[in-house]
Amino acid sequence: MTRRRQVRKLGNAVALGLSLLATLIGLACLGAILWTLVARGISGLSVQLFTQMTPPPGGTGGLLNAIYGSLVMSVLGMFIGAPIGILAGTYLAEYGRDARLSSVIRFVNDVLLSAPSIIVGLFVYEVLVVRMGHFSAIAGAVALAIIAIPVMVRTTEDMLRLVPQGMKDASTALGAYPWRTITSIVYPAARSGIVTGLLLAVARVSGETAPLLFTALNNQFWSKDLNAPMANLPVVIFQFALSPYKDWQQLAWSGALLITLAILLLSVIARLIISALPGGRSQ
Amino acid sequence: MAVVTAKRAARQRSGERYFRAATLVAALLVLGLLGGVALSLLHGAWPALAHFKFAFLTREIWNPVTAQFGALAPIYGTLMTSLIAMLVAVPIGCGVAIFLTELCPRGLRRPVGVAIELLAAVPSIIFGIWGLFVLAPLLQRHVQPWLIAHLGPVPGIGRLFQGPPFGIGVLSAGLVLAIMVLPFIAAVMRDVFDTVPDVLKESGYALGATTWEVIWNVVVPYSRIGIVGGIMLGLGRALGETMAVTFVIGNAHRVSASLLAPGTTISASIANEFTEAVGDLYTSSLVALGVLLFVITFAVIAAARFMLLRLDRRALSGV
Helix, strand or coil: CCHHHHHHHHHHHHHHHHCCCHHHHHHHHHHHHHHHHHHHHHHHCCHHHHHHHHHHCCCCCCCCCHHHHHHHHHHHHHHHHHHHHHHHHHHHHHCCCCCCCHHHHHHHHHHHCCCCHHHHHHHHHHHHHHHHHHCCCCHHHHHHHHHHHHHEEEEHHHHHHHCHHHHHHHHHHCCCCHHHHHHHHHHHHCCCHHHHHHHHHHHHHHCCCCHHHHHCCCCCCCCCCCCCCCHHHHHHHHHCCCCCCCCHHHHHHHHHHHHHHHHHHHHHHHHHHHHHHHHHHHH | CCHHHHHHHHHHHHHHHHHHHHHHHHHHHHHHHHHHHHHHHHHHHHHHHHCCHHHHCCCCCCCCCEECCCHHHHHHHHHHHHHHHHHHHHHHHHHHHHHHHHHHCCCHHHHHHHHHHHHHHCCCCHHHHHHHHHHHHHHHHHHHHHHHHHHHCCCCCHHHHHCCCCCCCHHHHHHHHHHHHHHHHHHHHHHHHCCHHHHHHHHHHHEEECCHHHHHHHHHHHHHHHHHHHHEEEEEEEHCCCCCCHHHCCCCCCCCCCCCCCCCHHHHHHHHHHHCCCCCCCCHHHHHHHHHHHHHHHHHHHHHHHHHHHHHHHHHCCC
């Protein structure tokens, strides 16, 4: 009997030890990546990075045009994607809450949420780039919008559902139509939640490389033309990292550090807003 | 007075109509997006699919000069790298999830959990350049020579470890993928394990079970479907991942028995070659690869989402 107990205790210790080991290995790998990123990226951080264009091989320069392009396309992408995502989320949470159509849409949205982003790039290439005849910042923004929509749909629906039914009933009792209730009561009540969704979507979108490769392409020069190829951080990182030039590789690391910091900052802010919500997930 | 109210009421009514229609249109747009993607990809892939027919799936050749294209090498590379990634990431991810839900001191649970979730948000290109500049040289210098010397001569599995240590290749790509999907799998698994009611676990402990026995006999059976769903969601991500793989796969359209040899995946081929592809058949073949990827990942993700339906939807938000 005692022997059996010893075996069980030993099994327990071994299993739990392995799980601890797994956690340590996992965190060590991820820590190593972040450490390398900071160590290699930080030496390239300078004012130059934010004031000069991407250089030709061997020259010195910065990432100004790429940073600008990434900002423009992310903002434009959100301008296209956010209204669609919010409206669709509104339908799922309010008008079509229990409709059969809604469960299908929810399922499709979940699939889109994890669909490979390179497929989105191919799609936009087929429907926009081929028709327009050239790569453009607009095509890049549309690709990013398509990535952002499922994120917005999901968070909007979740956040609208947190609004207490009593508030909506009160509005209805005053004789308001549902659209009045939604725009005047539900949206303001869920505002911080929707903002969180926006932040998460921007975070998701700003690191995406694959959908931009053959939509926005890249541009070595300063360009404000939305109808022309535009530089952007992820594609610049991709091309510079694979190049044999040391200067370019250094810029790639610095760009990677910038992107990661921006995304982590956005995620942390979103998390803080969520944890401050009354009905939000508190873990 | 009565006229004014009637007008206002009419305005409210039409407002209701337009707003309702707008939300419905947006919702249908989401639905149409998936169909649109499928149709436009099929349209773009049609020339290649019509030209090569089913041989496209089974031929290894990829020759832009003679315009002969087959998808066997990318398909093999996609499946092989994802398999390696899953073999590494699933056990470690499970371990992390078990640690977080059952072992971790309360005070540590939140910081470690949040750290893992934040890491899941790091863009994949970061993992890619880390793989290229750090992991690949490390494997080339220290790990691969050992594998070749010690596992190479072993009959059977030795075939997986032949050839020179390139550093980049199928094995490296699989490992980078593993590290990339690890936080994702760990986060989903933790959410799945969290759905097990405390009462069930407490009954296990009350019967005198050890922590491991409770995990193995209560937590795992209860959350079995969710576990499989979480693994498949991670698999869907690994299959379609582009940037983490493209840097370290080597982009060689070859099916090699050795894991150390360069290969390619569907997404890496598209990312590397699409903008440089000349000729309709070449472009179309790459889009056809996209169709294959779409079909494979759609099946995996749809199955995963179906299994995870039981899970509280909000527990998975942001994933």
